[in-house]
Amino acid sequence: MTRIINRQPNRYGRIVLGVLPFIILLLLYLSASDARLAENPNDKLLPAFSSFAEAIERMAFEPSKRTGEYLLWQDTLASLLRLAMGVGISALIGLLIGIGNGMVPYMRSPLSPLVTALSLIPPMAILPILFIVFGLGEVSKVVLIVIGISPIIVRDLQLRTDALPNEQLLKAQTLGGNSWQIIVRVVLPQIMPRLIEAIRLTLGSAWLFLIAAEAIAATEGLGYRIFLVRRYLSMDVILPYVLWITALAFAMDWSLKRLSLLAFPWYHASKGGRDD
Structure with missing residues (x-):
């Protein structure tokens, strides 16, 4: 008897199973919306799809x-610029400090406890401090993203660096490689695909911090618009914006995955082709 853990759906089965939950959610929404609108045609909580179409046309075209x-x-351009800056700076910090902490004991001793402490601070708790220190402009929003996700990336890459086989490092030293050469030619190529994975895992948090910062202090941006129209209970605008943010996040995650597959095929082959 074939155990269920060993049974794999075929390609079309995976597509059907992947789409099925969305179809179920869509049908549930349509059913609930029709029921509410039948009782109150002016209900704003679950608007009809025609209201979504009108709102999208008004906001986008x-x-x-x-x-x-x-x-x-x-709004999309403003949010993506802030997100790109925050994630880019976080990735650079994570790469430099993560590898440094993993490879250089004199760097790990002072920085590792600091990074651990920073990773435990709720970023939203220090948002007022950021607004006071950096003002209400773009800097505070970018800094919030950096503070929120860079410690996570640093800790992940430090652990990945520590997990590299000692045999590789010993062989590189035996062949005459100095510390810089070992880091650049042995460690860095193996850490880069893991950096992309860390960015993918922290994208959701980065969006969360961005939306929160825009909701409090901004004049444009996806988060700003959502919290601006909520006072009017404009669900016909809020829900399309939420779906648009989800689509953007999915596109970014998919792009990073494809980049990793193209740039580091050996890494994914070593995982047996099991990619999330």
Whole structure:
């Protein structure tokens, strides 16, 4: 008898199983929306799809009467720029300090406890401090993302560096490699795919910190727009914005996965082709 843990769906089965939960959620929403609108045609909690279409057309394809700009695309660009800066800086910090802590004991001794302590601080708790220190502009939002995810990336890469086989490092030293050469030519190539994995795992948190910062102090951005229209109970705008953020996050995650597959095929082959 074939055990269920050894049974694998075929390609079309995986597609069907992947789409099925979304279809079920869609049907549940349609059922609940129809029931509420039947009782109250002006209900705003679960608007009909026609309301979504009108809101998307108004936000994405009609210029604002106040500014003349297309709000959805303006908000998207502002949020993506902040997110790219925050994640990029975090990745660089994570790579440098993560490898340094994993390879250089004199660097690990003072920095590792500090990184551990920073990773335990709730980033949202220090958001008011960031606004006081850096103001209400772009810097405070980017810094919040950096503080929120860079310690996680650092700790992950430090652990991955520590887990590298000692035989590789000993052989490189035997062949005459100095510390810099060993880090650049032995450690770095093996850590890069793990850096991409760490970024993928922290993208959700980065979006969370960005939306929170935009909701409190911003004049544009996806988070700003969601919290601006909530006072009017504009679910026809909020839900499409949430779905748009989800689509952007999914596209970023998929792009990073494809980049890793193309740049480091040996890494994924060593995992037996099991990629999330």
